[in-house]
Amino acid sequence: MIRCIIVDDEPLAQEVIENYICRFADLECAGICKNALDAFTLLHQEQIDLMFLDIKMPGINGLDFFRSLKNPPAVIFTTAFASHAVEGFELDAVDYLLKPITFERFQKSINKFLKIQTIEQQQSRNYCYFKISGRLVKMLYADILYAHSVKDYIQLCTPNKNYLTHMTMKYLCDLLPADTFIRVHRSYLVNKNHINTVETSAIKIGGDAIPVGNNYKSNLDDL
Numbered sequence: 001m002i003r004c005i006i007v008d009d010e011p012l013a014q015e016v017i018e019n020y021i022c023r024f025a026d027l028e029c030a031g032i033c034k035n036a037l038d039a040f041t042l043l044h045q046e047q048i049d050l051m052f053l054d055i056k057m058p059g060i061n062g063l064d065f066f067r068s069l070k071n072p073p074a075v076i077f078t079t080a081f082a083s084h085a086v087e088g089f090e091l092d093a094v095d096y097l098l099k100p101i102t103f104e105r106f107q108k109s110i111n112k113f114l115k116i117q118t119i120e121q122q123q124s125r126n127y128c129y130f131k132i133s134g135r136l137v138k139m140l141y142a143d144i145l146y147a148h149s150v151k152d153y154i155q156l157c158t159p160n161k162n163y164l165t166h167m168t169m170k171y172l173c174d175l176l177p178a179d180t181f182i183r184v185h186r187s188y189l190v191n192k193n194h195i196n197t198v199e200t201s202a203i204k205i206g207g208d209a210i211p212v213g214n215n216y217k218s219n220l221d222d223l
Contacts, residue, residue: 002117003030003047007039007062008054008078013099017052017078020106027110036065048073050094050113055079066091074116076109118174128175130156130165137163141180145205146190147172157208184220185213198223 033039055062080099095109149169
C-alpha cells in the first residue's frame with residue numbers, strides 16, 4: 001500500500017485529491033494537513049511514500065518546506081500557478097499539477113510515480129521470482145544469460161539450466177532492470193553483461209548465437 005498525505009490549505013482541493021486517491025486500490029490517504037507545520041509533524045509520526053504538496057500556503061510555502069526536509073517522500077506539487085513549475089522540477093518532483101486538477105491528469109501523475117518506484121525497486125535488489133512448474137523460483141539477475149519467447153511462454157536460459165515460465169516478452173522487459181537487460185530481437189532479451197561478441201546480425205553468449213533484429217540494432221549502440 002502506498003501511503004499518501006495531502007498538504008493544502010484549501011478544503012475543496014483537499015477533497016478533490018482525497019477523492020482521486022480513493023479511486024486507486026494501491027493508494028491510501030494517511031492524512032490531510034492544512035499547513036507545513038502540520039505536515040512536518042505527520043511526516044515524523046508516519047511512514048509516508050507520496051506527498052501532494054500545495055505551493056501557495058500561509059506561513060512556509062510548499063517549495064521552502066520541501067527543501068527543509070532531510071528525507072522527504074516523493075512529491076507531486078499542486079498549485080494554481082504555473083510560474084513555479086521549473087523550480088518544482090528542479091527539486092526532483094514526480095510531477096507538477098495545475099489546479100483545477102482533472103482525474104485523467106492525476107492518473108498520469110500516479111502512473112509516473114509507480115514507474116519511478118518500480119525502477120527504484122529493481123535497482124535496489126538483484127533478483128526476482130518466476131513461476132516455474134507451479135512454484136515460485138528465486139532467480140538472480142546475474143544468472144540469467146538471456147530469455148527467449150516461445151508463443152505464450154518465456155524460456156529463461158542460465159549457465160546450468162533452462163526454465164520455462166508463462167508470461168509475455170513485454171511483461172518480462174518491464175520486470176527486469178533496463179540497465180542490465182536489452183532487447184535485441186522481438187523474441188530475445190539478453191543480459192548485456194554476458195555478451196561475448198557482437199556481429200552485424202547476431203550476438204554470442206557462451207556457445208549460443210542470438211539473432212539481432214533490424215528494429216533492435218540501435219539498442220546495441222551503447223555496447
